[in-house]
Amino acid sequence: MISIAEEIAVPSPPKRVWEVVSTPSEVVACINGAALGEAHADGSFDGTLVVKFGAMKVGFAARVALDLTESDHEGRLSARGKDGQGGTRFTARAKFRVTEGEGPGESRVSVLGEVQLSGRLASLVETGAGAMVSRMTREFSAQLVRRCAGVEAVAPPLGRLGRLRAWWTRLLTRRQTPSVSGDSATTGGRR
Structure with missing residues (x-):
């Protein structure tokens, strides 16, 4: 199991940060290798994520459900899916909340979650999970700050x-x- 506990400081007001983190297309734009797919009648949607583990890239596809509580600036995300070859399955749950930051016009995004893996790549993914989560959090945080400031998200030069x-x-x-x-x-x- 992979546990996620992150706090992200954002130099934008909570209302603006909530606008971004409660909109799936905005969140996906903050995650390198992520893409939105089809939306379903029950409010869920398809999504994909390509994750790099050293020299290897693994693509995951999932059905994602999002439950938002606007008044509390709080959301819950659940996802279920598998890797592109079907050898590894996962379920993920996360809770996120936007609160006032330390200074005026600042926010804090708290994320708590867990990912459970089973199948062929489970041990490989879990072994590199710490470094992967740290890298993805840094990249997501930088893009979130840009989006909240109204700056178009840009990928770093390659x-x-x-x-x-x-x-x-x-x-x-x-x-x-x-x-x-x-x-x-x-x-x-x-x-």
């Missing part, structure tokens, strides 16, 4: 070409930004 492209974009942006004195454009410290 490989050398992606880093080169990001460097070039930053360089061009600096050149187009007027300097403080207004007499010339900044070029990253060089003139």
Whole structure:
């Protein structure tokens, strides 16, 4: 079994954070490798998640149900599914809540959950679960903060070409930004 107990600080008001975490498409946009599928008449929906364990990637498909209590900014999620080859099955349950943060205009998202696995990949997934949950929480938190601030979520650049492209974009942006004195454009410290 994989246990999840996370606290995420978000520099946005609870109402805005709740708008994001209570909307499945917004949450999925915060999770690398996740996608929404068909919605069903009972309110549940299909979802997929590709998770990386070292050099191996495993795709999971699930039927997900979400129960929200708007007045308490609290939700419960349950999911049942299997990996793409059908050798590993899982059930997951999670409870999340958005509360006031430590400062004005800040929020805290608390998540408690557990995932039970059975089948061929269960021991492999459980072995790497700690590192995987930590990585996914960091990525989710960064995207959640961006979404709550109204900034479009972006994937980090991949490989050398992606880093080169990001460097070039930053360089061009600096050149187009007027300097403080207004007499010339900044070029990253060089003139």
